[in-house]
Amino acid sequence: QTVVTQEPSFSVSPGGTVTLTCGLSSGSVSTSYYPSWYQQTPGQAPRTLIYSTNTRSSGVPDRFSGSILGNKAALTITGAQADDESDYYCVLYMGSGIRHWVFGGGTKLTVL
């Protein structure tokens, strides 16, 4: 069974830059997995940040960016702000045959 991996937690200083990653238990993440990223604060619905690897969703500030770094998808936050403290989830699309999506376990980002 495919497992999508994310760092369980990360911390960043206000104004700093952090890169969260999204990998596979077996194999490499490529653009063919159409990685997307979602932000969620406790008690709230998720918010779409990035789709199709590096396209920002409407209204998302440009300090959020997506990419492929090595064999993983990556979400980079530049100039972190206090309200970026959230859980971040990636999702990978698992192919045209079965048309499944698999979420990573999420990364809890602390800004301090």
Next chain:
Amino acid sequence: EVQLVESGGGLVQPGGSLRLSCAASGFTFSSYWMHWVRQAPGKGLVWVSGINSDGSRTTYADSVKGRFTISRDNAKNTLYLQMNSLRAEDTAVYYCARGDGYSYVNWGQGTLVTVSS
């Protein structure tokens, strides 16, 4: 403005059934894939099921296949999730989400399903 409003959650006994609804507005509902995603208390997001724009193609996570059925009524701009043979591990907030390409673009606020005796 895109709005997705889930309803139908509640307390149900193990082995019971429940039907969730998601009322959509602010976009051409019949043009998009729609999905259900759930989140157990204190846990992460899990994709549950998806349906294509005209309802002719459905797909399910292995954990719910054979027990859950996704459907849609494009005339009513409404997405459904029929959940049968419910288990304690199905306890979660269920979100509906509008798909666009291979990702989710908009989310509802969720409805809580609790499976307990």
